[in-house]
Amino acid sequence: MTADLRRSRRRLAVRILAVCVVWLAFAGYVLVSGRHEPRISQASPSTVVLALELTRDAPADAFGFRPAQGLETHSPARPGRGQPEGADR
Amino acid sequence: MKLAKLPLAAVAAFALALLLCPRLPSSDQADPARLLENALTNAASSHPASRIWDCVVNGQRVVSSPALERDRFASPDARMARLLKRNYAPLVEGEDTIADRPTWVLRLKPHLKHRPWRQLWIDRESGTILAMRDWDSRNRLKRTMRTSSVAPHGVERAADARARPHASPDYQTDGAIPSPRYVPRGYELVESRGLPSGGVRMVFSDGLFPITILIRFPHGRDREHTQGMRLHDWGQGLVLSMRRGDKEVTLVGDLPREELERMARSLL
Numbered sequence: 476m477t478a479d480l481r482r483s484r485r486r487l488a489v490r491i492l493a494v495c496v497v498w499l500a501f502a503g504y505v506l507v508s509g510r511h512e513p514r515i516s517q518a519s520p521s522t523v524v525l526a527l528e529l530t531r532d533a534p535a536d537a538f539g540f541r542p543a544q545g546l547e548t549h550s551p552a553r554p555g556r557g558q559p560e561g562a563d564r
Numbered sequence: 565m566k567l568a569k570l571p572l573a574a575v576a577a578f579a580l581a582l583l584l585c586p587r588l589p590s591s592d593q594a595d596p597a598r599l600l601e602n603a604l605t606n607a608a609s610s611h612p613a614s615r616i617w618d619c620v621v622n623g624q625r626v627v628s629s630p631a632l633e634r635d636r637f638a639s640p641d642a643r644m645a646r647l648l649k650r651n652y653a654p655l656v657e658g659e660d661t662i663a664d665r666p667t668w669v670l671r672l673k674p675h676l677k678h679r680p681w682r683q684l685w686i687d688r689e690s691g692t693i694l695a696m697r698d699w700d701s702r703n704r705l706k707r708t709m710r711t712s713s714v715a716p717h718g719v720e721r722a723a724d725a726r727a728r729p730h731a732s733p734d735y736q737t738d739g740a741i742p743s744p745r746y747v748p749r750g751y752e753l754v755e756s757r758g759l760p761s762g763g764v765r766m767v768f769s770d771g772l773f774p775i776t777i778l779i780r781f782p783h784g785r786d787r788e789h790t791q792g793m794r795l796h797d798w799g800q801g802l803v804l805s806m807r808r809g810d811k812e813v814t815l816v817g818d819l820p821r822e823e824l825e826r827m828a829r830s831l832l
Contacts, residue, residue: 515821517622518796518803526803526816529765529776534754537644537771538607538684538693545617545707546800549626 594668596654602691603670603684604645612715613663613694618708620799630712643754648771651675651750652682660685662694663711672772676749680706680773680801680818698773700818706800741766742779745830748823751775768817773801775817775824779831781810793828795821808832 518526531543617628652672660667667685674681678701685695694714698707741756741764754774755767763780794805801818806828813828 515795515797515802518798522796522803523622523798525778525814526798526800529778529814529816530774530800532765533767533774533776534641534769535644536769536773537604537641537648540696540709542774545619545628545709546621546626548617548628549619549621 594656596656596670599656599668599670599686599691600649600654600672603686603693604648606691607693613711614713614715616710616712618710620704620706622797622799624799632715643752644769644771646771647750647752647769648672651679651770652772657683659688662687663714665689665694665714667694674750674770678702678820679750679770682772700801701820706818742831744777744827746826748775748819748827773818775815775819775827777827777831778814778816780812780814782812783810793825795825804828806832 527543527546527549530546531541533542535541612632614630614632616630619626652674655671655673657669657671660669662685666688668688670684670686672682672684680701681699683697683699684693686692687694694711696709697705700706741758743753747753747768750770751768752770753766754769756764758764761780763778766777766779768775768777792807796803801816802821802824804815804821804824806813806825811832813831815824815828817824
């Protein structure tokens with residue numbers, strides 16, 4: 476009886492260890508693979524203006540939505556023009 | 565021993581039956597291709613609706629106040645619809661309710677990896693788009709639209725009925741306009757025009773998302789700027805500027821940097 480209990484406990488411990496090892500391997504893979512992705516810096520206000528100007532006149536998509544729709548209210552010179560983050564939630 | 569294996573065999577048999585049995589068509593099941601076709605067809609019709617837009621610019625959310633839009637201001641283009649169908653696969657994700665109306669949730673999944681994609685909430689009754697979410701090529705939410713209220717059909721307030729500026733597709737091509745030697749798969753030139761300043765602007769599209777290219781020939785003080793490449797993320801995609809000699813190429817698009825860089829290099 477005691478031997479059975481010991482054996483089952485050992486099996487449980489081995490299972491938990493195996494799950495931990497798999498999770499650690501996965502986390503390591505995610506960390507290492509993410510490290511290779513170069514960071515891209517945010518655009519300056521003048522670059523945002525250029526991107527907005529170029530996007531504004533672009534033709535509408537297949538549904539008739541314009542690429543800059545929703546961005547009209549944005550002004551890089553006055554970033555607070557739209558509602559603050561979370562205002563609609 | 566045999567009895568112990570019985571539940572295992574039953575589970576295996578059930579799983580096999582689930583895999584092998586033909587799926588019975590359900591009356592509630594929506595056909596994604598037909599849903600997409602309906603959404604494309606109904607995009608041309610106008611239903612006054614109050615919509616809220618929410619966009620990410622440089623890591624900050626820009627939320628527009630609810631505004632009554634009569635339609636999407638531009639009539640859909642058959643060429644864009646063809647590009648969309650070629651580059652995206654429609655998938656029904658489920659059901660939802662937007663502005664008290666039952667909708668189907670449709671995902672437009674790109675055939676290629678690392679491409680932006682879109683979710684649509686399509687009105688079950690009329691087939692019109694009531695909400696959408698645009699995800700960028702790195703699976704970050706970049707733009708959303710949500711209808712807060714839909715006006716009854718046929719009702720249109722004169723003050724809100726803005727004239728629709730008909731955006732005729734501009735496919736004019738000039739012999740002097742350079743064409744890139746490399747174009748990302750799925751994209752096609754949909755507009756190109758010369759600018760009064762002497763530059764050129766081109767727009768490529770995959771049916772949903774554009775790549776806009778500006779070619780300039782800076783002179784004077786601008787010419788003294790350093791040569792090389794500049795790359796920035798503005799929240800709606802990347803802005804890449806590359807310069808060689810008197811020619812400067814700027815690309816705005818939501819694609820991996822390697823693809824944009826290759827396209828820019830093919831223009832220099």
